[in-house]
Structure formats: structure tokens, C-alpha cells
Amino acid sequence: MNMLALTILLPLIGFVLLAFSRGRWSENLSATVGVGSVGLAALVTAFVGVDFFANGKQAVSVPLWTWMSVGDFNVGFNLVLDGLSLTMLSVVTGVGFLIHMFASWYMRGEEGYSRFFAYTNLFIASMVVLVLADNLLLMYLGWEGVGLCSYLLIGFYYTDPKNGAAAMKAFVVTRVGDVFLAFALFILYNELGTLNFREMVELAPAHFEAGNNMLWWATLMLLGGAVGKSAQLPLQTWLADAMAGPTPVSALIHAATMVTAGVYLIARTHGLFLMTPEILHLVG
Secondary structure, three states: OHHHHHHHHHHHHHHHHHHHHOOOOOHHHHHHHHHHHHHHHHHHHHHHHHHHHHOOOOOEEEEEEEEEEEOOEEEEEEEEEOHHHHHHHHHHHHHHHHHHHHHHHHOOOOOOHHHHHHHHHHHHHHHHHHHHEOEHHHHHHHHHHHHHHHHHHHOOOOOOHHHHHHHHHHHHHHHHHHHHHHHHHHHHHHHHOOOEHHHHHHHHHHHHHOOOOHHHHHHHHHHHHHHHHOOOOOOOOHHHHHHHOOHHHHHHHHHHOHHHHHHHHHHHOHHHHHOOHHHHHHHO
């Protein structure tokens, strides 16, 4: 399952190459790198999916390295592959590849052609990190990366002040949801001592049985984060302004990946929501 890391590495390499080209590459070369990196990531996803089903659909965790280690606080850059993450990964890389193919034609002749594909490659890499993360902190890294890329892509035509204002509005409004998610992260680690999704679900029942209601607040904060990223009431005001970006950006943000990140967050932490039926009713 080391191939799983390639789904992040390939679009990330594409981003680095396009960023350092500084617009000097031809449109054909930029499109080849930008589209090809995401296409290869989609191909790797297909191979990973075949291997997953061949091995009896068993969930696997792929430890890559220790990301943070401060005292007793250790966070690994670990990836998880199960039915949920594979489904979302297929959507991100598969639909992302199709959008990149369309964009290679649609953006022809536009100023900043290479810059566009650099941003979209970074967006895909961030989204894959979000999807494959086995802990909430690593997911938060991808979550913020997606938010940054949405700001860059919505404000792609930055010479028009209206587009810059639309990008800033989207960035600020989605940050409100991110603050809620950050609070959830702090509460969960303080109460459970871990941010690993599987371990949180295993440890949480004992806290509820002891009468601890802090996890109720944690799931409420998780819902707030999902509301912000998925553009639900009352944090939906940025979505219409996101149309200021190129059409392929709208496809990435509105339809394919970013607005589904909030749904994925709730699905990944559904075990915690099952323990707080009041918050689950709010989700419904």
C-alpha cells in the first residue's frame, strides 16, 4: 500500500514543477504536467482499489513518518484506506482528472495558464491528504490546504478588484468554520488524549458513561466545521461569489470535491455523532 502515498506525491510534484516554471513553459507542456500528474494519481487510485478488494476489503493504515513529536504528543503522517476513504479518493482523483482535462482546453490562451494548473494540482494534493488522513490533525492540514487553494483559484483573475473581494470573502467565511473545527480538535485531544479516528471512537464511550459532556461540545464544533466547508446555512454566503473564478474552478469547488469535505468529516467521525444523538439530529 505504499502506492497510496503516490496519490498525494504525484499532484504535489506537478504543483512544484509548475510553480518553479514561473510561466515560462508552453501551454502544451504545462497541460501535460498538470493533467498528467492528476491522471497518474487517478490511475494509482484504480490500482489501489483493485488491491483493496482483492484483499477482502480490509482497512489498512500506512505509516509514513512521525510528523510531530512534543513530549507525549505524537502525531504521525499516517494514511488510512478503507471503504469510505477509497470512495472519496476515487471521486477526488477521478473527477479531478476529468476537470483537469476540460480545463486544459477551456483555459487555452488565458494569462496564467501554468499558474492555474499549479493551483489545481495543489488543491488535489491537499484534498487527498484530507481524505486519507488517519487522524484529525493531519486532516486539518489538508483542510486548510484546500481552503488556501480555493482562495487562490477564486481570485485567479486578481486584476479585477471584484474577483479579489470574492476570494477574500470565501476565505474569511470558510475560516469561521475552520475555527469551530480547531476547537473540536483541542477538546477531543484534551479529553481523549488522541486524535486518531479509530482510537477516538474506542475511547469516547467511557467518557460518556462517566458523565463527561465535553464530547457533546466537540461534535457540535465538528458540525460547525462541516457547515463552513460545505457552505450550509448560515455560512453559505461565499458560494455564489466563488463563481468569480474560472469555470473549471467552480466544478472543483461546487460539484466535485471541496463542498463534500464537510460531509466526509462527519462520515469519518460518525462514531462520535452516534454517541450524541442531539447533535446528530442537527446534522439531519
